[in-house]
Amino acid sequence: MSRTPVALLSPADRDRLIALRRMKAVALGALIAMAVAFVLAFWLQERYTWLAYVRAAAEGGMVGALADWFAVTALFRRPLGLPIPHTAIIPTRKDEIGRTLGEFVETNFLAADVVREKLSRTRIAARAGEWLRVPAHADRVAAEGATVASAVLGALSDDDVRDLIGDLAREHLIEPDWGTPAGVWLQRIVETDAHHGAVDLAVDSIATWLDTNAESFSGLVSRRLPSWVPKLAHRFVDDTVYHEAVRFVGAVQADPRHPARIAIDGYLARLAEGLQHDEATRAKLENAKTALFDSPRVAALAAEAWHTAKAGLLTSLADPQSGLRVRAAQAVREIGERLTTEESLQRRVDSWITDAAVFLVDRYRHDIASIITDTVERWDPAETTEKIELMVGRDLQYIRLNGTVVGALAGLLIFTIAHNLIPGV
Structure with missing residues (x-):
């Protein structure tokens, strides 16, 4: 399945690949088991009439397994390499999928009313204040700010x-x-x-x-x-x-x-x-x-x-014990304390953040959503298919396994009903 060498995959992707191959083997094993049961039951049903039920179940299981195998495979590639219409959906319709996903995100997640409603229920200032007033967190903010300031000063030409x-x-x-x-x-x-x-x-x-x-x-x-x-x-x-x-x-x-x-x-x-x-x-x-x-x-x-x-x-800036770093961390803690205890300040900060976020989303939501579309368009179709299959392929193999079981039960049920209700069967 994977065109990317296993050694080049991330540890998480390697684990997903192992799980995917294991589930493919299980689904294929279920199909083979149904095929073996069908052959044996078909061969011996004249001698043992009850094997007709086994044959019907195995036949239905094979049909269900093959149908679901075709459906799952058609998402990622052409089954057996045959140019069957509406197969290899992900690689052939990758750009369209990206545009659709971008439009979906823009419409349902980047709408101004959605953002305002979500942020209005989130106590941003209070949460930020609770986090900032912790001495370790304030020191971290001061350290990160010092790193950024040092980088800026270092980049400046005298x-x-x-x-x-x-x-x-x-x-x-x-x-x-x-x-x-x-x-x-x-x-x-x-x-x-x-x-x-x-x-x-x-x-x-x-x-x-x-x-x-x-x-x-x-x-x-x-x-x-x-x-x-x-x-x-x-x-x-x-x-x-x-x-x-x-x-x-x-x-x-x-x-x-x-x-x-x-x-x-x-x-x-x-x-x-x-x-x-x-x-x-x-x-x-x-x-x-x-x-x-x-x-x-x-x-x-x-x-x-x-x-x-x-x-x-x-x-x-480089010395954690310098007066500048100590005062910066103290100022961060004081800001956190005020954000935690002063409700009027919390309301003002929450209002500023909400208004700014709504303005940015309302003005630039199409540009933000286009990042998804442009990114998907730049992806290689084969790599895109491979990564999506690694993410969801294991769950899709359960569909094959479930199709085998459901097909077997459906075949058994249909044969039983027909055998008992239709004369001469």
Whole structure:
């Protein structure tokens, strides 16, 4: 029966082939037994009249066995190789069977109302939540997600990513005008005094630096004095400059209306005005922005940042104990817990899934069903016949065996009725 070498069959198909051959042998054995019984009964019925009943039963059994053998064989091939019409149904009508099967699936299984009714009775969100909140399952989801993410990162070309980052930066950062938005933003900051906190932070930082770096003023001014000035005067000048700087910064810290603060407010207000209305100021900002982004150093820093981020992500994704994997698994468990306990969330998720499934089925059901039709059309007729026979052939052999038994009983019954009711028989 099998054209495919047994060694190439899957273990399941090998088991089916063995079972099929065994049932074929049983069905053939029943036919042979009926034939032997018929010959013996036909030969000896003149001597033993009761053998006429055996002959009738055997004759009916042979007819039933042969008829069912023909019917079963005609599904898969031509009986005895004869070109009998309406035989070898599966190989000759394979494509039609595939189209019919595809239409059946499309009509009865991929209908929108069928899908909606089925999904409406299925607690998808609750079941998913119960599964996801199990720690082992959450870890598995996180692991699978990490594997997919690692594969995607590994497949990305560093050059392509760098070009993409450059294109996105140019499109969203370089090409748009910064002047007017920056001026509006800065004006709002000045009007609401939101910049005072930054000024306080800067002044405090300067004061802290002065407290810890007094030695930095040594020679700052004195090295510019004439050589004939005494060394003591050098030290006095440097100390005076340092103390004046400390006193000035302290005054700025203590007085919210210090002239330096007012000067900063005025400068920022003028800058905001210029960025909004002065072409020269806007041009300076745009030139500085372009020079910054076009700088080879900035491009190198972007590439280095991508390499560092990629390496860090791959390392974290590969380590089951990394913070990223642990937090991902924890997030999955939290999602599962919410899906299990929050009925409102369950209803929303179930509704989303149902609506999405119905939309996809309603829009693409013909394309989905055509997968069956196209797949069956690509199958080789001989291989198709072989696989179908392996799947259902064993059960069909029972039909042959049942036909033998039913034929024998029918032959015996018919002969008995005729013998007892028809005169002269």
